Amino acid sequence: MLAYHDKEWCVPTKNDQYLFELLCLEGAQAGLSWSIVLAKREAYQEAFKKFDITYCAKLTDQQLEEIRVNSGVIKNSAKLKAIRSNAQAVLALKTEYNSFVDFLWQYVDGKQIINCWEDESQVPAETELSKQLSKDLKKRGFKFVGPVIIYSFMQAVGMIDDHIISCPFHTSNR
Template sequence: MKKTCSWPNGNPLMQAYHDEEWCVPSYDDRYIFELLTLEGAQAGLSWQIVLSKRAGYQEAFQHFDIAYCAELTDADLQTIKEQYHVIKHLAKLESVRTNARAILNIQEEFGSFSDFLWRYVDGTPIINHWENEGEIPAQTALSKQISTDLKKRNFKFVGPVTTYSFMQAIGLVDDHIRMCAFHTANRVRAK
């Protein structure tokens, strides 16, 4: 029997996310913005709840078109809150607009949001080799640094714990347990 991370807990949506997306390096600004939004939406909730609403978020925010999201009005956000299958927390929904605007500023300065983020790890993912999930930290010195830097740039819902989850989500760090078939070392060997 293959050993794998246990956190998907048999849920098909969680398992698909674990197998296909979690800790896989991404360089696409739109996708990175989507994961930043979803991780921020998770604050105080379970990841399973957030994933169950992902399609609603994609529909409401035009598949995370950054320029579109930056132009949303208060009325637009209220409509999204009332009419779409999203988490109904207005400050979290407002953060989509705020964070989109911050990303546009970063794109102007760094070329892409991806380039801005990947410079924290010199373009190379941090590959951890945990034996069990209990060893995985909730935050690190690097997630605290990135969180602080994002907050200085007006990002919202980017505390150090959320930022660490975001780092995992976009593959800046690989926190699959060492024996998991989806750990970077095991994926490389399987090719």
């Protein structure tokens, strides 16, 4: 958890495959703790070929069932099927936008939102922006993308910096 906090969380990323990975992992977290998902991250990376979007989009029901039964991922069939449908939705987005990156980062005008919270209790679970992005993703066929999951995703990929202001990893302290 500490390594994730220090090296990944709230660090802006503009890599389609990494964005897709974190979207899938955030969806897998629904109803669970992030530490459970991080503990299974390597199993997800192995099962989904490092979250290769094209590979994931072509997975069959049988292949998803084999992953569910034979790998160390979270065993929820709906969450696993969401990886496939989200990959298909990302590929569809790429025909309309240059990339998944371009689609997502337009919501923050290409710039990270930097919050200056003094205490973790101030950090919201969702915002109007996460509600809008969630709604837009759902319209495009994405699954497990509710506004709370999407706010967490936006933090994870650095669209939002929600490190508390005293944290050495807050943008103003780097």
